[in-house]
Amino acid sequence: MKLNFVAVDIETTGFDFVECEIIEIGAVRFTENSKPEYFSIFIKPQKKVPKFIKQLTHITDEQLNSGDSLVEALTKFREFIGDDIVVCHNASFDIGFLNQKLVDNNFPILSNEVLDTLDLSRIYLPFILNHKLGTVADYFKIDLTNAHRAIYDAEATGKVLQEIILFIDRNIPLIVNHRLFEVSNFLKDHFGLTYFLGKIVEHQKKTALLHKKYGKEITFGSPNYIEHNPANPTDITIDHVFQNAGLLDNHFEKYELRDGQVEMAKAVLHNFQNEEFLLVEAGTGVGKSLAYLIPSILHTNKNNEKVIISTNTKNLQEQLFDKDLPTIKKSVKTPFKATLLKGRRNYICQRKWLETTLDFGKMFSKYEVKSYLNLVVWKEFTKTGDISENSSFNLSRDGRVWKKVVSDRFLCQGRKCAHFQDCYLMNIRKKAEDSNVVIINHHLLLANMLSQNSALGEYKYLIIDEAHNIPHLAPKELGLEISYPEFNNFFAQLYSKKNRYQSGILIGLKTASTKSTFSQKDKLLEKIETTISFLEDEKSIFENLFKKVGETVEQKGNFGKLRIVNSDDFPFIFEELGKIIVIWQKLSRHIMRIKDVFGTIEKQLFIDYDKHKDFLDNISMRIDEYYNTLTSLYNPDLKNFAFWMEALKTNDKKYPNGTLVYCPLNVENILNDSLYKNLKSLVCTSATITIREKFKYFSGRMGFDLLEDVQELIVQSPFDFQKQALVIVAGFLPDPKDRFFSSQSIEIIKNSVETSKAGTMALFTSYRNMNEAYEALSDHFEQKDIPLFTQGKGMSRTAILKEFQKHKNSVLFGTSSFWEGVDIPGESLELLILFKLPFMVPSEPIVEAFLEKLEAEGKNSFMHYMLPNAILKYRQGFGRLIRHKTDRGIVLVLDNRIKTKKYGSYFVETIPAKTVFPQSAIEIEDYLARWFSKF
Missing domain, CATH: 3.30.420.10 (Ribonuclease H-like superfamily/Ribonuclease H)
Known part of the structure; x- marks a missing residue:
């Protein structure tokens, strides 16, 4: 064309x-x-x-x-x-x-x-x-x-x-282009696109028969399933794999035997064989992923068992599946199957997608058309149905569209579905059932725990990597959260009216009723119409609640959150929740009346009887779950739970942007009852789960102190931190609360960057401090030709890291997400600046509630919670600097509390590198100049 x-x-x-x-x-x-x-x-x-x-x-x-x-x-x-x-x-x-x-x-x-x-x-x-x-x-x-x-x-x-x-x-075949053209006609202000797609369709109608196979150039990212069936499988041991001249050494030129890696691998295998629980802190450079993958494969092969491996970050998942497992496949003649499994909300539903092609005008607004267009080609060629492989689709931006096509447990018909054989979710779950190793993330681990293993099936062996994140993730994952979009989506699934179009489960049931012949038709139709009228009359109250919540947070809250300490503080919430509960009970009765009539119909007389029965059963189940959530919020346990309001950011000031969140303060018993008791063996590992080489704090937060005989192992890093790193503490600076702290610290950042001429990352604990530093230094660095990349300034985290590594002697400013999961080896990062010690914000609702609970129990909340968390976060920050044996660098800490507070010694002792305390900014520059002149 x-x-x-x-x-x-x-x-x-x-x-x-x-x-x-x-x-x-x-x-x-x-x-x-x-x-x-x-x-x-x-x-x-x-x-x-x-x-x-x-x-x-x-x-x-x-x-x-x-x-x-x-x-x-x-x-x-x-x-x-x-x-x-x-x-x-x-x-x-x-x-x-x-x-x-x-x-x-x-x-x-x-x-x-x-x-x-x-x-x-x-x-x-x-x-x-x-x-x-x-x-x-x-x-x-x-x-x-x-x-x-x-x-x-x-x-x-x-x-x-x-x-x-x-x-x-x-x-791209004609049928796909024709679909794109049809959908583009719903756009109101993109005539050029519609014209273009029309020209494509017109051209292909003339040439379509010339093509036999399309899509040869379209491949999506990484696989989600690996199967290894070597021609001559052999039994092997840990030593066969890791030793010099072993299986890994034979396949990699620069392979290096690491004693700590072998020690950890043997400990993991022993743990599986003896059905024990094991905590492993593996320092940076140990190679812990291979140290648990190899024994997992060896054990499952001999025992026909499945090992679940849970991670916190996508980066680690990709490392395991794209690098480590292919390495094992190349090196080891032991058969295995591995699956990368995600939560249901990541997969598109075949049936719901088909429904969009039949009723597009009824289901989507003109504002959602562009998002939908970005799904069409991907859906045609995806093998996994996993939306994360679609770089064109942004779940936060396009979430409303995704909700209309994503797999939904309440609308899933399982084996009764006409698309069951082609279901992306069921197919990957089936592969997971037959796999030796299944890789998931912590969110799925915790969600699956609450749903009685509905996603993972039965398993007895679990490895949790990046385990230090579980105590922070678990309360919210195991808690409750409600918002307007959630209820609005539920109502839309039941019944939706847009212009003159009606859609939803009730309309589907009504249509099937009119086309079927049975004695109770009029009665059923009357019940459906009554329920539709009820929904139209009453659902506005939900909008009112979440609008008021959002407005209250924006007026009185801090950083988009506002804790509910006493029920009397915000009476409107409980008044509105009470009204909603009454409405919910009425809705439940309306649905039950429909079900009662439907239950009297002979199956063979009603079109798609099983489908509609399943929908009604699932709707009832969902109503019951929401009812339980609403009653928990209406009668909150404010001693053992944190309850707060949030306001979501939105450009539409009229949109009901409030959210209610309710989380348990202690998750130890929940983890013990719903997870640990179902396992034979568990391995928890991370580079940072001990404080002063003790697992006590982590064990307490995870509930391992409730168990007997949990094994512990610390595997030291192979790096020589005394030679590779130096910690400089600016103890002469004012206290972080002092009004002069920020300006003096920013001046030191400026001089340190110029003196060292090194790739520099400055980590902050708040956007306010980071933006203040950016405003103060951006023009100066620009004049000095020093590239400055700052979080939240129009670039994604991935893009910032990529550009930072591309430009030598550049500077990166980041907040919480950069304190861990960042791997920048070599000269790209040689100076790490910590603006403040990473204490949690005490006014954060769940933190504040937990501190109060500890004090009520007679415990020192600072020593029992704030300090241990800060020490672990500090260690994670330090871990960004030295990633390989050849790396060299300095950590510059601008927080004087390491020197002036009694607890400062904990921070000094937790880092294996030498710590020095210069008396002035000039001494800092001298340390930097002498250090970097050596390399």
């Missing part, structure tokens, strides 16, 4: 359409039978151009000073593009910016059809890493050496469109 168009890109001084300026416009005309025509113009700015923009674009002051005025440039640009289709990558920015400047200068806005290659990339390339122009250009092998220059980006955008057209022709 051929298409004539003009590709356009602009460079600006920032993102604000009104305040910022356009400094370059580039455009390239692509026509069917001639060479491209180029248009490039610089625009003389009225304000100073930020230095980072010049660095990004490589546009010089000379080029800008000799540029045209904005009016001249816009006039020439409009003449160049004429009436052609305009193509941009992220058109809402380029066209939005251009139209703003056109209006500002008394020009009419652009009336050209606009096509966005960002939209097309998200629709047709859901398998690539992301949809930035550079990433898409790389995929199609389009040179973009001069990125962030308008003319080159415009040319690349045009070439991307041409390649996407060819890609569609080779890979």
